[in-house]
Amino acid sequence: MLSPWLSGFLKFDGRQRLPRMNMLLIRQNEIVAANLANIPLARFGDMAIKPGLRMRVGILSGAKGNAVVKASNEDHVQLELDLESFGDVLQAPIPIDLLVALPRPQMVKRILQTVGASGIRSLWFVGAMNVEKSYFSSSVVSDESIYGELVLGMEQGMSTVLPDVCVVKSFSQALRRIESRDPAQLQSALRIIADPRGDKQIKDFILEGLSCPEVFWQNCICLIGPERGWTSAELEMCGDSGYSLCSMGPRTYRVETALYFLLGQMMMLYPSSAYDVTGKK
Numbered sequence: 001m002l003s004p005w006l007s008g009f010l011k012f013d014g015r016q017r018l019p020r021m022n023m024l025l026i027r028q029n030e031i032v033a034a035n036l037a038n039i040p041l042a043r044f045g046d047m048a049i050k051p052g053l054r055m056r057v058g059i060l061s062g063a064k065g066n067a068v069v070k071a072s073n074e075d076h077v078q079l080e081l082d083l084e085s086f087g088d089v090l091q092a093p094i095p096i097d098l099l100v101a102l103p104r105p106q107m108v109k110r111i112l113q114t115v116g117a118s119g120i121r122s123l124w125f126v127g128a129m130n131v132e133k134s135y136f137s138s139s140v141v142s143d144e145s146i147y148g149e150l151v152l153g154m155e156q157g158m159s160t161v162l163p164d165v166c167v168v169k170s171f172s173q174a175l176r177r178i179e180s181r182d183p184a185q186l187q188s189a190l191r192i193i194a195d196p197r198g199d200k201q202i203k204d205f206i207l208e209g210l211s212c213p214e215v216f217w218q219n220c221i222c223l224i225g226p227e228r229g230w231t232s233a234e235l236e237m238c239g240d241s242g243y244s245l246c247s248m249g250p251r252t253y254r255v256e257t258a259l260y261f262l263l264g265q266m267m268m269l270y271p272s273s274a275y276d277v278t279g280k281k
Contacts, residue, residue: 021155023056035081058160063087093121093161094270095219101128101226103255105138109149111256115163116153122164126174130228141167189219191243198245202265224258
C-alpha cells in the first residue's frame with residue numbers, strides 16, 4: 001500500500017523534470033494496452049522525440065525493460081513496450097529506514113532525489129528541538145513536490161522502488177510510529193543514531209553486520225539529526241528505544257552530507273544481487 005502523501009502521484013505532470021533521465025518511469029495508469037503506454041510529452045523535457053527512438057523504461061513498483069517511440073503529438077508520446085526485455089523478478093526495497101531531522105528546504109529536494117535513486121524502504125522527515133518549525137510549511141514537503149523529486153531520483157538511479165515518505169513534526173511520535181509498523185520484524189533491527197559523540201564508528205557496525213548477516217541484514221533504522229545536533233533529552237529517548245550512537249568522525253556535517261556518508265556506507269551491508277534486480281538486458 002502506498003502512503004497517503006501520494007495524492008501528488010496523480011498531480012505531478014513532469015513540468016518540474018530535468019530534461020534527461022537514465023530510465024523513464026511509467027505509472028500503471030499510463031499503460032493503455034498490454035504493450036502500449038501513453039506518456040505526457042512534458043515528461044521528456046527537451047529530448048528530441050521521434051518514431052523509432054529506443055529508451056530504457058521501468059514500471060512503477062514493477063520490472064524494467066526497453067520501449068520504442070511509436071507515435072507522438074503535442075500532448076503525449078505513445079511508447080511500444082518490448083515485453084521480452086522485461087524481467088520476471090521485481091526489485092525489492094533495501095530494508096533501510098532513514099529518519100532525518102527536517103533540514104533547510106533547499107536540501108530537501110536533493111535528499112529526496114538521493115533516496116529515490118537508492119531504492120531504500122522509507123524516509124522520515126521529523127521535527128526536533130533544533131529544527132526550525134517553519135520548514136514544515138515549505139512547499140518542498142508537499143505531496144506533489146515529494147513525489148516529483150523521488151521520481152527524478154528513481155529515473156537517475158534506474159530504480160522502480162518507490163520509497164515510503166512520511167513527514168512527522170513530533171520526534172517522539174515518529175519513533176513510536178516506525179516501531180509500531182511491524183514490531184516482530186523490527187525486533188532485531190540495527191538502530192543507529194549519527195552523532196560525533198558516539199564510541200563506535202560506522203565501520204564497527206558494518207563489521208558486526210557482515211559477521212552476523214542473519215540479524216543485521218534484516219532491517220536497519222538510521223537517525224540523522226539537525227546541524228545544531230540532538231539535545232540530551234532526544235539522545236536519551238533514542239537510547240531508551242535501543243539506538244546506539246554512531247560516529248562518522250569528529251566533524252559536524254550538513255544534514256545532506258551526513259546522509260550521503262551514512263547511506264553510502266550502510267549500503268555495504270546489503271548485497272546488490274538481492275535488491276538490484278535489473279531483469280533481462
